[in-house]
Amino acid sequence: MQTSHRKLLAKLVAMAVAMFMFAVFVLPPLYDLFCEITGIGGKTDGKYEAVDVRVDTSRQVEVQFVATNNAEMPWEFYPMEYSVVVHPGESRAVNFFAHNTTGEDMIAQAIPNVLPNNAADYFHKTACFCFDSQPLAAGDQAELGLVFIIDPDLPHSVNTVTLSYTLFDITDRSELSVSQIQ
Amino acid sequence: MAHGPATLADGWVKYASRWLFTTNHKDIGTLYLWFSFAMFILGGSFAMVIRAELFQPGMQLIKPEFFNQMTTMHGLVMVFGAIMPAFVGLANWLIPMMIGAPDMALPRMNNLSFWILPFAFAILVATLFMEGGGPNFGWTFYAPLSTTYAPDTVNYFIFGVHIMGASSIMGSINIIATVMNMRAPGMTYMKMPMFVWTWLITAFLLVAVMPVLAGAVTMMLMDINFGTSFFDAAGGGDPVLFQHIFWFFGHPEVYIIILPAFGVVSQIIPTFSRKPLFGYSSMVYATASIAFMSFIVWAHHMFTVGMPIAGELYFMYATMLIAVPTGVKVFNWITTMYKGSLTFETPMLFSIAFVILFTFGGFTGLMLSIAAADIQYHDTYFVVAHFHYVMVAGAVFSGTAAVYYWLPKWCGKMYDETMGKVQFWIAFIGFNITFMPQHFLGLAGMPRRYADYGLQFADWNMVSSIGAFMYGAAQILFLFNVVRTITHGKPVDKPEVWEGAEGLEWTVPTPAPYHTFEKPPQVK
Numbered sequence: 001m002q003t004s005h006r007k008l009l010a011k012l013v014a015m016a017v018a019m020f021m022f023a024v025f026v027l028p029p030l031y032d033l034f035c036e037i038t039g040i041g042g043k044t045d046g047k048y049e050a051v052d053v054r055v056d057t058s059r060q061v062e063v064q065f066v067a068t069n070n071a072e073m074p075w076e077f078y079p080m081e082y083s084v085v086v087h088p089g090e091s092r093a094v095n096f097f098a099h100n101t102t103g104e105d106m107i108a109q110a111i112p113n114v115l116p117n118n119a120a121d122y123f124h125k126t127a128c129f130c131f132d133s134q135p136l137a138a139g140d141q142a143e144l145g146l147v148f149i150i151d152p153d154l155p156h157s158v159n160t161v162t163l164s165y166t167l168f169d170i171t172d173r174s175e176l177s178v179s180q181i182q
Numbered sequence: 183m184a185h186g187p188a189t190l191a192d193g194w195v196k197y198a199s200r201w202l203f204t205t206n207h208k209d210i211g212t213l214y215l216w217f218s219f220a221m222f223i224l225g226g227s228f229a230m231v232i233r234a235e236l237f238q239p240g241m242q243l244i245k246p247e248f249f250n251q252m253t254t255m256h257g258l259v260m261v262f263g264a265i266m267p268a269f270v271g272l273a274n275w276l277i278p279m280m281i282g283a284p285d286m287a288l289p290r291m292n293n294l295s296f297w298i299l300p301f302a303f304a305i306l307v308a309t310l311f312m313e314g315g316g317p318n319f320g321w322t323f324y325a326p327l328s329t330t331y332a333p334d335t336v337n338y339f340i341f342g343v344h345i346m347g348a349s350s351i352m353g354s355i356n357i358i359a360t361v362m363n364m365r366a367p368g369m370t371y372m373k374m375p376m377f378v379w380t381w382l383i384t385a386f387l388l389v390a391v392m393p394v395l396a397g398a399v400t401m402m403l404m405d406i407n408f409g410t411s412f413f414d415a416a417g418g419g420d421p422v423l424f425q426h427i428f429w430f431f432g433h434p435e436v437y438i439i440i441l442p443a444f445g446v447v448s449q450i451i452p453t454f455s456r457k458p459l460f461g462y463s464s465m466v467y468a469t470a471s472i473a474f475m476s477f478i479v480w481a482h483h484m485f486t487v488g489m490p491i492a493g494e495l496y497f498m499y500a501t502m503l504i505a506v507p508t509g510v511k512v513f514n515w516i517t518t519m520y521k522g523s524l525t526f527e528t529p530m531l532f533s534i535a536f537v538i539l540f541t542f543g544g545f546t547g548l549m550l551s552i553a554a555a556d557i558q559y560h561d562t563y564f565v566v567a568h569f570h571y572v573m574v575a576g577a578v579f580s581g582t583a584a585v586y587y588w589l590p591k592w593c594g595k596m597y598d599e600t601m602g603k604v605q606f607w608i609a610f611i612g613f614n615i616t617f618m619p620q621h622f623l624g625l626a627g628m629p630r631r632y633a634d635y636g637l638q639f640a641d642w643n644m645v646s647s648i649g650a651f652m653y654g655a656a657q658i659l660f661l662f663n664v665v666r667t668i669t670h671g672k673p674v675d676k677p678e679v680w681e682g683a684e685g686l687e688w689t690v691p692t693p694a695p696y697h698t699f700e701k702p703p704q705v706k
Contacts, residue, residue, distance in 0.1 A: 111415050
């Protein structure tokens with residue numbers, strides 16, 4: 001093969017390999033980062049360490065809770081309070097009810113989502129059942145806790161924030177059994 | 183002359199070995215063209231099944247599950263099996279002859295890139311006969327339909343896509359190497375025929391985005407079999423990510439399909455207008471800018487995922503901007519014809535139909551690019567009509583034009599002009615009867631990819647199905663005409679088959695000998 005062909009071939013193969021790597025190793029983290037920065041997709045941050053903030057008693061924000069089961073998830077799953085009214089800066093605890101209605105031990109994972117998108121960065125969770133997977137033995141039920149603070153910097157255009165949880169069955173993919181987690 | 187052109191007279195073994203081990207660009211071009219035509223007939227028969235089921239409301243012929251497999255396989259086979267290999271075949275036949283090269287730069291890789299294709303499609307089509315059926319998630323294979331809810335055969339689909347991706351990448355590397363390293367002395371870039379230019383740019387697009395497709399299916403494979411969660415929200419992934427990655431590949435892909443078609447038409451229209459192509463350099467720059475812009479508009483396929491308004495506006499305006507270089511091309515084709523001494527042989531008829539119908543499809547594309555309106559049009563038959571106007575009346579019409587235009591050069595015989603014209607009119611009328619009513623159906627709200635529909639859509643669906651059968655019949659006539667030309671065609675012996683044809687491929691004898699330009703020509 002001519003040298004000129006070989007050089008070009010090497011460059012083009014490198015380009016193809018680079019694009020493959022870009023698709024698999026760069027695009028997904030880039031997408032997550034983009035969503036995190038912009039709040040698109042309503043992704044909330046991880047555990048929030050409470051800081052000493054003033055409670056803005058001049059404002060009230062309504063927080064609504066939505067609970068959904070993904071696909072064939074058979075659990076009973078709903079918020080104990082469907083909506084609460086809080087002042088920004090105030091720490092508030094609410095509970096969700098979960099009941100494994102099946103005859104088998106199962107592990108679930110709740111994925112949060114916040115609407116409107118521009119509120120996602122101002123919804124802080126100091127404790128949440130969504131940080132861990134939730135095991136329930138056959139027929140068991142549990143109250144799952146969430147403690148949140150609405151940031152006082154929440155844009156003034158936002159008066160209502162909706163937090164939704166979708167509950168996924170991750171029994172098959174979890175490496176631990178229910179008793180090990182408990 | 184290793185592996186000289188063995189004929190059937192040399193015995194079956196020698197004849198089969200010639201095709202299996204050939205490194206000759208003309209042989210490989212022929213293989214690609216016949217393979218793509220076989221896939222075109224196969225994908226077309228899937229379309230006939232779809233249109234037969236949709237002839238009347240209610241379920242008559244097939245089960246909805248099978249209907250879903252048919253829509254999926256029709257798309258996959260037509261895009262990856264028919265249109266793309268057809269243009270690679272044309273590139274193999276024509277690019278070395280157009281730039282005065284003796285063969286492709288990497289002939290053995292050329293052989294490999296063709297011969298893995300039949301395996302890819304054998305694997306893909308075999309899934310139809312397996313338990314659980316073939317892929318049923320649409321040709322865009324959105325996760326989680328193609329991961330969590332996919333039939334078990336999805337792994338065969340993934341493997342097949344990997345092989346056809348490898349084939350396309352190798353084919354494009356070969357084309358780039360040929361064009362960049364093997365041009366005849368004096369053949370500068372800005373003297374290359376438009377077909378070579380459009381293919382050079384297409385090949386770069388392919389090398390850039392086929393690996394992204396391979397990445398997407400690899401992530402699917404990991405999600406399905408190895409417990410990762412790229413596209414699964416339960417494990418922290420996101421199904422919308424799949425759509426972004428898919429369309430980051432998918433939008434350049436539609437230009438991969440149409441740019442070589444632009445090239446073909448840019449060769450044919452000047453010949454039958456007996457005028458040089460108007461605005462050659464603007465054609466080159468327009469092609470390059472379309473290729474560049476194809477990378478920055480992908481999310482206009484997914485306006486309904488819940489995008490922020492800034493994103494919608496950006497993708498909307500960027501998409502509309504593509505109409506500018508495309509408009510330049512259409513303007514140049516029309517201006518080439520203006521005051522030319524036109525004749526209307528079959529390739530010219532198909533090319534003129536291409537310009538008209540592609541422009542029409544471009545206009546419906548502009549309608550779809552309006553983010554606010556797209557929410558109404560999304561996933562309706564309006565979209566189906568739009569992309570068939572650009573894919574079928576675009577890519578397939580220009581492919582047919584190319585075969586009629588260069589067939590006499592390839593086999594040294596003239597096709598039957600009357601039969602060609604009859605085929606054109608059946609195809610042109612049949613195509614419009616098929617797809618024009620689908621605009622109305624879509625605007626009235628009929629969703630795509632369903633096996634059944636409401637009674638209010640009945641009449642236009644019946645019209646559309648009748649048109650589809652007509653269009654299908656035209657392809658049988660096409661096959662007949664080509665085979666008859668090869669066996670009984672009137673011999674042509676002058677090098678320039680067409681009176682107004684220009685370019686190096688018309689300087690070699692007719693039919694083109696097995697080896698051409700062993701001594702490079704001098705281009706002035």
